[in-house]
Amino acid sequence: xxxxxxxxxxxxxxxxxxWELSCLGISSTIVEKAPFMGGxxxxxACKATQTCQKCGACQLEDYLSKVHKAENVDLMVSSTxxxxxxxxxxxxxxxxxxxxxxxxxxxxxxGLCLKVCPVEGALFYPAFDSRLYxxxxxxxxxxxxxCEICAQICPQGAVELQEKSREVETEVASIAICTGFSxxxxxxxxxxxYPRVPGVITSLELDSILRTGxxxxxxxxxxxxxxxxxxxxxxxxxxxxxxxxxxICCGVSIRLARLIKNRYPxxxxxxxxxxxxxxxxxxxxxxxxxxxxxxxxxxMPSEIHSDEDGFPRVVYHGGDETRQMALFDMVVLSVGIVxxxxxxxxxxxxxxxxxxxxIGSDDNGVDAGHPGIFVAGAAQGPKSISACVSHAILAAxxxxxxxxxxxxxx
Amino acid sequence: MPKINLxxxxxxxxxxxxxxxxxxxxxxxxxCKACTAACPIQPIDKxxxxxxxIRMALLGMKKQVLESDFIWLCSxxxxxxxxCPQNVRFTEVMYAIKNLAAQEACIPPGLTAxxxxxxxxxxxxxxxxxxxxxxxxxxxxPIIEHAEDFDVLLPDQTVEKDPGHSSTFHNS
Numbered sequence: 409x410x411x412x413x414x415x416x417x418x419x420x421x422x423x424x425x426x427w428e429l430s431c432l433g434i435s436s437t438i439v440e441k442a443p444f445m446g447g448x449x450x451x452x453a454c455k456a457t458q459t460c461q462k463c464g465a466c467q468l469e470d471y472l473s474k475v476h477k478a479e480n481v482d483l484m485v486s487s488t489x490x491x492x493x494x495x496x497x498x499x500x501x502x503x504x505x506x507x508x509x510x511x512x513x514x515x516x517x518x519g520l521c522l523k524v525c526p527v528e529g530a531l532f533y534p535a536f537d538s539r540l541y542x543x544x545x546x547x548x549x550x551x552x553x554x555c556e557i558c559a560q561i562c563p564q565g566a567v568e569l570q571e572k573s574r575e576v577e578t579e580v581a582s583i584a585i586c587t588g589f590s591x592x593x594x595x596x597x598x599x600x601x602y603p604r605v606p607g608v609i610t611s612l613e614l615d616s617i618l619r620t621g622x623x624x625x626x627x628x629x630x631x632x633x634x635x636x637x638x639x640x641x642x643x644x645x646x647x648x649x650x651x652x653x654x655x656i657c658c659g660v661s662i663r664l665a666r667l668i669k670n671r672y673p674x675x676x677x678x679x680x681x682x683x684x685x686x687x688x689x690x691x692x693x694x695x696x697x698x699x700x701x702x703x704x705x706x707x708m709p710s711e712i713h714s715d716e717d718g719f720p721r722v723v724y725h726g727g728d729e730t731r732q733m734a735l736f737d738m739v740v741l742s743v744g745i746v747x748x749x750x751x752x753x754x755x756x757x758x759x760x761x762x763x764x765x766x767i768g769s770d771d772n773g774v775d776a777g778h779p780g781i782f783v784a785g786a787a788q789g790p791k792s793i794s795a796c797v798s799h800a801i802l803a804a805x806x807x808x809x810x811x812x813x814x815x816x817x818x
Numbered sequence: 819m820p821k822i823n824l825x826x827x828x829x830x831x832x833x834x835x836x837x838x839x840x841x842x843x844x845x846x847x848x849x850c851k852a853c854t855a856a857c858p859i860q861p862i863d864k865x866x867x868x869x870x871x872i873r874m875a876l877l878g879m880k881k882q883v884l885e886s887d888f889i890w891l892c893s894x895x896x897x898x899x900x901x902c903p904q905n906v907r908f909t910e911v912m913y914a915i916k917n918l919a920a921q922e923a924c925i926p927p928g929l930t931a932x933x934x935x936x937x938x939x940x941x942x943x944x945x946x947x948x949x950x951x952x953x954x955x956x957x958x959x960p961i962i963e964h965a966e967d968f969d970v971l972l973p974d975q976t977v978e979k980d981p982g983h984s985s986t987f988h989n990s
Contacts, residue, residue, distance in 0.1 A: 599901055644848070645903040682850040682903075710856035710901045725855040729864055 411437045411482060411578065413807055414501055416489055416752075417586035419447025420464075421785025421796045423471040425584055426481045428804035434811060435480035437578060439487045439503055443541045444534065445472060447588055449793060451535040451612065453619035455663040457670035461694070463663050464793030471797075484576075486544045492752065497814055498581050499780065504573040508542045508549065514566035515540060521558035521567060531558065535616035542567075581814065582780045582807050585752065585767060586800070589786040592642025592650065592743040600641065600741055601712040607720045608712055611637070611660055611742045618667060631672060632737030636722055637661040638709060639681040643744030652764045654744035655687045655790045661742045662698045669701050678703040678736070680724060688792070712739055745790040756781060764789070774803040780814075782807055827878035835875050838917055840910030847872045847906050853898035859891050866891040868898050868908050875915065884919040887926050892916075937972045940965040 413429055415422045418440030426436045444450065452465040475481050487505040494500075510521075510531075521540070525531050530546040533539070548555040549571050559567040591612050594602040602608045609617075617623060623631040639661060643654040658681070665677045679702055684695060709724040720739045726732040747765040758778035760768040767783045769775055776783040784803035785796040835841040853868040854860055860867055865888040874883050883889060889912065898908040919925065935942055940963045950960040 640850075640903065646846075646905045647903060682848050706851075707855065708850035708852035708901075708903065710852050710897075723855055725851040725860075725869075729867070731855060731861050 411435045411480075411580055412811060413437075413582045413584055414439065414489070414499070414578070414580040415584045415586055417447065417588055417785075417787070418442075418445040418483065418485070419586060419588045419785065419796075420449045420468050420471065420793055421588065421787075421800045422447075422584070422586035423468070423475050424797045425586060425784055425800035425803055427471055427474050427478060428801050429807060430475070430478040430480050432804060432808045433480075434804075434808060435482075436584075437482040437484060437503075437580070438475075439484050439489055441486070441488055441545065443486050443507075443509065443544065444537075445475075445483060445485060446536070448591075448612070451616040451619060452793075453615055453667065455667045457666055461663050461666065462688075462794075463659075464797070467793060467797060487576075489752075490575075492583070492756075494756075495579065497780065498579050499583055501578050501580060501583075503576040503578060505576060506544050506550065506570050506573040508544060508547060508567075508569045510540045510542060511566045511568060512539045514564045516564055516566075518563065520561050520563070524557045524561050526555070526557065535619040542569075581811055582782065584803060584807065585776060585781065585783045585787050586785045587748055587787045589745040589790070590748040592648070592654075592746050594641055594741045594743055596648055597641060597741075599711045600638070600709075601714070601720065602741055605712055605714045605720045605739075606718050607632075607737060608739045608741065610641075611657065611664065611740050614664055614738075614740050615660070618664070618671075622671075632675060634676040634678070634736045635665075635668065635738045635740060636720075636734070636736045637665060637677070637679045637740045637742055638712075638722075639679065639684075639742045640708070641741040641743050642746065644682070645744075650744055650746055650764070652790065653685050655685070655795075656792045657742040657744055658684050658686065659688060659691065659694075659792065661740070662694060662702070664740070665702050666694075666698055676703070677701070678705060678734070680705050680707055680709055680722070682706070682708055745786060748787065762789070772802075772806060773799065774806045780810065782810075822877065822879065826881065828880040829878050831878045831880040831883075832876050834918065835911065835914050838914035840907065841914030843904070843906035843908075844872060844875060844911050844914075846904040847876070848904055849873065850903065852901040852903065853906070853908050856897040856901045858895060858897060859893055863888065863891055871915070872906070872908070872911070875911075883915060884922050884924045889915055889919060890926055890929065933972060937968050938965060939963050940968050 412434045413436040415426055415436050415438045418438045422438050426438050429436050446468055449465055449468040454465050455461045455463040484505055486507045487503050490502040490504045492499055492501050522531050527546050527548055530543050531540055532543060534541060544550055556569055559569050594600055594610055639657055642648050642650050643657060661679060668675055669677060707724040709722045711723040712720050715721045715735060719735050719737060722734050722739060724732055756778040759776055762768040766789045767776060767787050769783050769788050774782045774784055782803050784800045785791060791799060832844060836844050849869055851869050857868055892912045894909055896909050932942055945961045945963060953960060
C-alpha cells in the first residue's frame, strides 16, 4: 500500500515524526538499519536522581509504544533504502530488508554463537535488552560472504539467518531524512589514550553501563572510586573538522555525574572543561546544584596515560600554576556529535550540506532543498533529545503543508 | 597578581602578531590550558606559560611580551600545537612574536653574540687548527668555514627599530 511519507531512520526523531504525522492523518513507513527501533537513545539511561533531570530519554519508550499502536505507520527494521528515484511528484523507493535474527523464545543464552562468530560486533547485546541481536551491517552475509557458523552451532536452532535481502518497492509522496548523528571517534585523539589506556571510555559507553545496571555487571569490573569527565572531545575542534559546539555534552556529563553521585555517593567526580555551554532552559540551576558535589576544573588535559597499576592518569595545568597529574579509576571522554553520512541513494541536486557537514536546510529548518524531501533531528545539526522531538513536530507540520499543496496540484 | 595599566596597552599588537606568517591562529584561543599542560618548559620556568603569553598578546601587553626574555625560551617541540583543539599553532605564533621582537631590537645579548659568530665563522662556534688536527688523527676531513655565505645572509647592519610601529614602544 502506498504510504505518504518515507522516514529514513527510526531514532527518536523518526519515531516522533511518524507519530506526529499519524496524528495529522498522514501514513508513513520508517526504515531503520538496526535490528530494533530507537537509535542512539535506546542505549541512554534515565538520569533522574530524586527528581526528573529532563534528559528526555524516556520519550523514546513513550513514542515507541504510541507508534506501535498507530495504524498508519509501518516499521521496517534491518532495512536500508537502496535507491530513490523521482517519479513525477512522487518518489519511488527500493527498500532492502534482511531480517536475520535470533528467536528469543528458543535462545537459552548459552553464548556459543558469540564465541564462534568471526566478526566482532556482528552479534551483540544492546544496553536495553538482555537478548542477542544480529547486526545486519556487520554480519558477513551482508557483504555477500556465505557464513552460517552461528546457525550450525546453535543447539536450540534459534538462529534464523536470511541470506538474500527481501526487496520492497514502494512509492511515497515525501521523504524525511532522520538519519541522526555519529558520535565523534575519540581514537583520533591519540593523546587521550582511547582505547589504549584501560579505564578510558566514552560518555556513550558510560550511559549504556548505567542503563544496563551498574559498574560490576559491566565489563569494567568493580565500582570505580573516582571518575573524571573530559568535555569538548571532538567539539569546537577545528583540527578534527568539528568547529562547532555539539550542544549536548555539557548537559549529558553533568546529568551523568549527578546520577552517579546519587547512586554511589562515595565516588569522587571531576569535570574538566573549557567553558560550560548551556542550551537548555534553566540549565544554570542544574549547574549550580552540580557545583556543590562535583569538582569542576577549568583546564583541558594535555594527555592521559596509564600509570604502573594500569589506571588512567590525567595531565593538566592546575589552578596554582603547576602541572598536575591526577589518578582516576575511570576517565569519561565526553564525545561530540559529528554528521553521519546519510548516503542518500539517488541524486537530488538540490540537497546540500552545511559548513559543518550536516544536511542543509532552508530558513524554515526542515526543507532540504528539493521539493518533497525534508530533514529533521540531529541529521540537520547537533540537537538534544527534546530538540529533536520539537524539530520533528516542525517537520511534520511542513510535510502536511507540502502534501496539502501537492494534493491541490499547486 | 601584578596590576595591568590599561593606558600602556597597545590594542594593535594582537593584529600585528596575527599579520605575521604563522601568527594567524592567535585570536582563536579559548584559554583551555592544554598547551600549558603539554609544554616541557613551563614546569622549569613558570614565566614561560603559553596560555599566558597568548593572553598577554591579546590584551596588547606589547612591551611586557617583546622586551621579556622568556619568549626566547620556547624549545620548538610543537607539543602545544599537537594538543591545541583550536588550531592556534602556538609554536608558529611564538616565531611571529620573536620576529616582532627582533624588529623592535629586543634581542637578548646571547642571540646577538650567536649572530656575530655565525657571520664571522659560518657556524655557531669557531673551528680552529686544534679541532681540525684532532679530526685528521681519526681520519675525518677538516672543516672549512664558509663564512662568506653568511656574510650575504647577515649583512652589516645594526638592528634598527621599525619606525612605523615603534611610537608607543619607548615612550612609556
